[in-house]
Amino acid sequence: MLNRVVVAPSGFKESLSAEAAADAIAAGVRRVLPDAELDLVPLVDGGEGTAVALAAATAGKVVTVPATGPVGETIAAHFALLGDGDTSVVEMAAVAGLSLVPRDLRDPGATTTYGVGELIRSALDRGVRRILVGCGDSGTSDGGAGALQALGARLLDEQGEELPVGGRELTRLHRVDPRGLDARLADVELLVACNPYNVLCGERGVARVFGPQKGATPEQVEQLSAGLENWAFVLTRDVAVPDTNLRYGPGTGASGGLGAGLAALGARLLPRFDVLLDHLDLDARLARADLVVTAEGALDHQTPRGKVPAEVARRAKLHGRPVLALAGTLGEGAHQVPGVDACHGILPAPMELAEALLRASELLTDATERALRMIVLGTRLPVVSEASQAVQADLSGTQRPSSVR
Template structure:
C-alpha cells in the first residue's frame, strides 16, 4: 500500500504515489501495489480525497477575502454525498497581495459560499480543511453567507472582517440555511489554539496575516466579545475549545454556527478514503511527505498512516524529501514507522531537489525495492 502526502511545491499526492509505485515495480516486477493519495487536512486535501474516491471537482465564483470575486473549487467525492472544501480556496492568505493583508477587514464569506454550493449539489456530509486563512473574523463571514445575521445595537448587519466584531450586539440564526441541520460538518483541524488569549487566533496567527501589534490587541478583544455573545445568544461556550482559534477563529465559528465537529486532519482523511479497510492484507505500507521532522508525529500524514499500519500489524516505511535534524528511532517509533529514506541521493541545492522530485522519488523507491528483495 502506497499512501503518501504531496511534496508541496514539487508533486501532488497522486504524482508521489505513482512515482513510488513505479520505482518499486522496477525492483520488484511482480509486486501488487495499491495507491491511495493522502493529505492531513491542509493544502492538497481536496485533490487527495477526490482522487482516492473517484470523485469530481466543482468550480464556483465566490467572494474572496477582500470582497472581490475569486474562482474556487471544491470536491464531490465518489459516494455522491460527501463534499470536501479547503477554506483557503476562498479565504486563503495567497489570495491577498502582501501589501493588502489586513485581518481587520478580510472575511470568510467565500468559505460560506463554498459550503452553500456544496449543499446545492446534494452534499449531506461536508469535510472542511481550515489551514492557510487570511482572516480573523471568527467565522462570522462564513455564517453570514449561509443566512445568519450578526447585528449591531441598531439592528444593522455588521460589516466584514475581524475589526467589526466590536460592534456585534446579537446573533440571529433564524435565517441559517436549514439544510445544515441534516448535514454532518467535519473540520480537519491540526492546531489546538483557543479562540482568544495569549495562545489564541490573533496573537499567534494574526501577524502572518498582516496584523500589527495594535491590531492583534483589538482582534483578540473582539474574538473574546464574539465568544461572550455566542454564549449568551446560542448557549454554547467556545472560549476554551481546542482548535477554536484555527483559521482566525473559523474553527469556533463552524462549531457554533454549523454544529461542526473538529477532528485531526489526517484521521479524517484516513476515515474518508477508507484506508483501514484498504490496508487489510498488505505486507508493507509506504508513506511520505516533503520533510519528516520533529513535528511529524503531531498529526502529519506519515504518522497517521504509520500508526494505523502498526495497529494492523503491518510494517511502514516513509520516503521523504528531507530528514530533519534530530530525527531518531524515538521519533520514527512515535510515527509508527520502521524506517525512513530520503529521495536525495547526493548533495544538491534545495531548488534542484524540488525540481527533480518525481524522478528522485522513483529512484528512492527502487532502492527500497532492492532492500525488500533481500
Template sequence: MQAAWPRRVVVAPDSFKGSASAREVAEAIARGLSRAMPGLSVETVPMADGGEGTVEALVEATGGRYVTETVTGPLGEPVEARFGMLGDGQTAVIEMAAASGLPLVPASRRNPLVTTTYGTGQLMRAALDAGATRILIGIGGSATVDGGAGMAQALGARLLDDEGQPIDFGGGALHRLARIDLSSIDPRLRSTTILVACDVRNPLVGPEGAAAVFGPQKGATPAMVRTLDDNLRHLAAVIRRDLGVDVADLAGAGAAGGLGAGLVAFCGARLQPGVELVIQAVGLERRLQGADLAVTGEGSLDRQTPFGKTPAGVGRLARRLGIPAIALVGAIGEGVDDAVLDACGLDSVFSIVPGPMPLDEAIRGAHRLLEQAAWRLGRWLSRRPPRTEVAAHELP
C-alpha cells in the same frame, strides 16, 4: 519454496510541496517498486493532512470530481474557488484557503479587521446544492480573524447590531454584534455532518488565541491584535448567550482566525486532526488490510512530524494493524531519532536525495528521485527472506 515478500504494498504519501502532488508522489513510488519487483501488487492512496492539497488528494483517492464556484474573496472581491465531491457522491471536501486564504490578499492589503470568511460559507452552500450530506473542511492558511462570522452570514445567519441591522464583514466589526438570529440559516445544515481538519489547539481568545498568535502573519499590528482579541471575546459571549455554545476556550477554536469556533457554534461541526479525517475519508484502514508493507512520504520528516503530519498518521495506523511502514522523504530533519520514528509508527525513513544537491535541483527532479529511491528500496526488499522470516525492526 516460500513466496517472495512483500506481495502487496500500499503507497500512501502526502505531496512534496512545490515539487509533486500526492498522486504524483504515489505514482512515482509505485513505478520504482514495480520496476524492482515485477508482479508486485501496489495500491496507491494519495494522502493529505487537512492542509493544502487535501481536496486534490481526496478527489484523486476516491474517484471524485471538482466543482468550481465564483465566491466572495477575503477582501470582498470575486474569486474562483473549487471544492471536491468525493466518489461516494455525498461527501464534499473544502479547503477554506481556496475562498478565504492569505495568498488571495496582496501583502500591501493584508488587514484582518476587514477580511472575511464569507466565501467559505458560499462554498459550503454550493456543496449542499451539489447534494453533500457530509462536508470535510480544511481550515489552514486563512487571511481572516472574523471568528467565522462571514461564513455564518453566507449560510443565512443574521448577525445584527443594536438597530437590528447586519454588521459589516471582518473582525473589526464584531464589536457591533448585539444579537444572533439563526432562523434563516440554511436548514440543510441540521442534517449535514461537518468535520473540520484542525491541527492546532489554540483557543479563540487570550495570549494563545486567534488574534495574538495568528493575527500578525495576516497583517495585524499590535493595536489590531488587541482590537481583534476584544472583538472575538465579545463574539464568544454573544454566541454563549444566544446559541448556548461556549467556544472561548475550546481547543482548536482559534484555528483560521476563529473559523474553528464559528463552525462549531453555527454549524455544529466537530474538530479533529486533519490526517485522521483524511484517513477516514479515503478508507485507508480498509485498504491496508492484507498488505505486507506501507510506504508513505512527505517533503520533510522532522521532530514536528509526529504532531499531525501524514507520515505519522499512516505509520501509526499501519503499526496498529501489524504492518511495517517506511517513509521516503525529501529531507530528514536534524534530531530525527528512534523516539521520533517510534512516535510516527515508522520502521525507518530514507531520503530520496542520493547525495549533496542544490535545493532547486532536488525540487525539479523530485519525480525522478522518488522513483529511483523506490527502485532501490524494492531491490533490497526483493532480496530479503519471506516476511515470516523478517521482523519489522530488521527493515533497513
C-alpha cells in the same frame, strides 16, 4: 522481499498535491523495484485536494461555482457531491486557502472566509442532507466570521453598523444578529473535519501558532488573538448552541478559527482522519503492504499533532508494517515521530526555497530512489547473531574482543 509498496503521502503545501506527491514517489520506487506492486493512496487531511479526492473515491462529482476568494476577488471555486447523493464536501482551501493569497497580500487580518459560506449555500441549493467542511491549508484568521456573514448573520459594532470582513475587525464586534441565517441550515447535518489539537484562544490559540505562517507580524498576532477572544465571547452569548466551548474546544481553531464559527451554528467538529480516511479503505490497504511510504512538506515535532505521516504510521503499526517518511525539511523531532521507522529529507543540497518548490516532484522522486536503494541494500546484508559470532570465533581459534579488562 518488497513485493507490495503502499504510497500514502499528503500534499506538499504550495508545491505538490497529494496526487502529485504519490506519483513522484511511485516513479522513484519503480526505478529500484520495477516489478513491485504499487498501491497509491494520496491522502487528504481536509486541506487542498480534499473535495476532488473524495469525489473520485465515491464516484461523485466536483461542482465549480464562482465565490469570493480570501482577498475579496471572485474566483472559480468548487465543492464535491459524493456518490451517495446526500453528502457535499466543502473544502475551505478551495476558496480561502493560503495558496490563493498572493505573497504580497498575505495579511491574515484582512483575508476572509466569506467564500466558505457561499460554498455552503451552494451545497444547500443542491438539496444535500449532510455537508462536510474540510479544514486545512487556510490563509485566514477570521474565526469563520466571513462564513457566517455569507450565511446571513450580521456582525455589528457598538453603533449598530455592520463590520467589514477580516479578522482585525473582530476587536470592534459588539453584537451578532443571527436572524438572517439561512434557515436551511437547520435541516442539514453540518460536520467539520479538523485537527482537534487546534484551539481558538489562549497561548496555543490559532492566531499565535499559525498567524506568522500566514504573514502576521508580532503586533498583528496580538491583534488577531484579541479579536478572536472577543469573537468567542460575543458569539457564545448571541449565537452558540448551549454548552459549546468556542475558546478551547477541540478543533475550534481549525482554519483560522473557522471551526469555532461553524461550531456556533451547531456543527460537529470531528477528528479529520476519522471522517476522511474511511472513504479510502486505508487500513485494509496498509495491512497488505510490505513497506509503507508516506510524506509531507515538513517532518518535525508538530507531525504527531494530527499530520498525515503520523496517522499513516500509527495505522501501519497496527499491522506491523515498516514505515518510511519523506519530507521537504526535517526539523526538530523528525526522528521521534511514533511509528516512523526511518525518515529522509528530499533536498540533496542547500537551495533556495523557490527552486525547491519548483523542482519538488523531481526532488521527491530522486530522494525516494536513494532511500529505497539503502533499504534494498539492508535486506541483502547478512544478519550475524552474537551466537554465530561466538561459533565462528571458536572455529577459527580466535577470541572475540572482550570489553572487560
